[in-house]
Amino acid sequence: MPQKLAAKGIDAIVAWQVPMRVKFRRIWLREGIWLHGPAGWGECSPFWDYDAVESAHWLAAGLETATLELPLPQLNAIPLNVTVPVVPPERAAEIVAKSGASTAKVKVADPGSDLAADVQRLAAVREAIGDTGKIRIDANAAWDVSQAVSAIGILNQAAGGLDYVEQPCPSVAELAEVKQKVGVRIAADESVRRAEDPLAVAKAGAADLLVIKVQPLGGIRQALHICEAAQLPVVVSSALDAAYGIWAGGRLAEQLALKGQLDGACGLGTMSLFTEDVLGQANPSDGAHLSTQKPDFDPIYHPSENGPEQVRHELRERWATRLAAMSQALPERRFGKP
Numbered sequence: 427m428p429q430k431l432a433a434k435g436i437d438a439i440v441a442w443q444v445p446m447r448v449k450f451r452r453i454w455l456r457e458g459i460w461l462h463g464p465a466g467w468g469e470c471s472p473f474w475d476y477d478a479v480e481s482a483h484w485l486a487a488g489l490e491t492a493t494l495e496l497p498l499p500q501l502n503a504i505p506l507n508v509t510v511p512v513v514p515p516e517r518a519a520e521i522v523a524k525s526g527a528s529t530a531k532v533k534v535a536d537p538g539s540d541l542a543a544d545v546q547r548l549a550a551v552r553e554a555i556g557d558t559g560k561i562r563i564d565a566n567a568a569w570d571v572s573q574a575v576s577a578i579g580i581l582n583q584a585a586g587g588l589d590y591v592e593q594p595c596p597s598v599a600e601l602a603e604v605k606q607k608v609g610v611r612i613a614a615d616e617s618v619r620r621a622e623d624p625l626a627v628a629k630a631g632a633a634d635l636l637v638i639k640v641q642p643l644g645g646i647r648q649a650l651h652i653c654e655a656a657q658l659p660v661v662v663s664s665a666l667d668a669a670y671g672i673w674a675g676g677r678l679a680e681q682l683a684l685k686g687q688l689d690g691a692c693g694l695g696t697m698s699l700f701t702e703d704v705l706g707q708a709n710p711s712d713g714a715h716l717s718t719q720k721p722d723f724d725p726i727y728h729p730s731e732n733g734p735e736q737v738r739h740e741l742r743e744r745w746a747t748r749l750a751a752m753s754q755a756l757p758e759r760r761f762g763k764p
């Protein structure tokens with residue numbers, strides 16, 4: 427256990443791993459750690475392509491949840507969007523119908539797919555969600571400005587109207603230009619969670635709303651601070667978190683809902699993308715709503731604790747090394763203190 431963490435009252439760490447039902451964000455296997463402290467368990471599950479400095483935000487978020495007692499929830503549930511990965515149209519329709527959600531967020535512009543497939547996926551989602559449902563798309567910064575303008579026109583039509591387009595292009599300047607040129611709202615995701623200055627996009631007036639994730643922004647309090655400063659509507663989304671990360675997202679969404687800053691359904695239903703419950707943790711969502719109750723399961727006493735001993739050993743070692751690097755990087759985080 428790194429000394430810095432022990433000094434904050436962290437007394438147990440569990441590494442977990444779960445296969446995904448479908449490839450999402452180019453991964454088939456999701457991993458992370460849970461840290462136990464005076465306030466219970468917190469999650470730290472940065473993607474493996476993030477370096478120690480970027481991942482230190484995720485560690486700060488996990489430390490916050492494990493050490494800071496939050497007030498009891500005032501809302502019971504947060505409305506969710508169903509997340510539709512890059513899958514064939516029939517599968518997309520099934521995912522939407524099964525969720526019961528009235529808002530869908532559909533992944534588009536995937537390098538392994540094309541615009542014609544995106545058109546078909548959106549048409550199937552509209553059919554499944556009905557005329558009154560809302561459809562959002564997320565391009566994960568795949569387009570340049572002219573590709574974005576043309577694709578958004580086509581996809582808006584295929585979807586029978588879009589609620590918004592998330593991160594059509596990489597840079598703030600491009601987002602601003604696309605926002606000028608299309609009649610669909612533009613949301614910023616990577617331009618907030620991976621930016622040197624998470625407020626740059628708001629300052630530039632380059633987005634109509636923000637998609638906010640707790641772990642990449644270093645915790646609920648820092649995320650709230652950014653939302654307050656940005657003065658834009660917000661949708662809280664998951665970072666493909668497991669139960670404790672999702673719970674933190676729900677608590678942020680609750681705060682924003684109480685302030686009137688939440689823009690509809692949140693992207694916190696992603697535990698359904700996992701093939702199984704992580705260490706027996708039940709999915710806290712019914713597909714259309716997320717419970718704000720903190721999971722009360724104690725992973726350390728779970729008998730399976732991630733399968734065969736060999737896998738457990740390798741997983742623990744890998745995360746112990748990474749945790750040491752992340753905790754070293756904590757003071758270099760780009761804004762605020764945990």
Ligand SMILES: O=C(O)CCC(=O)C1=CC=C[C@@H](O)[C@@H]1C(=O)O
Nearest residue numbers: 451509531663664665666693696
């Ligand atoms: O917002 C949602 O509905 C689900 C979360 C989601 O789409 C994402 C989670 C984590 C990594 C990202 O590639 C992806 C996103 O870009 O929003």
Ligand SMILES: [Mg+2]
Nearest residue numbers: 564592593615
């Ligand atoms: Mg996104």
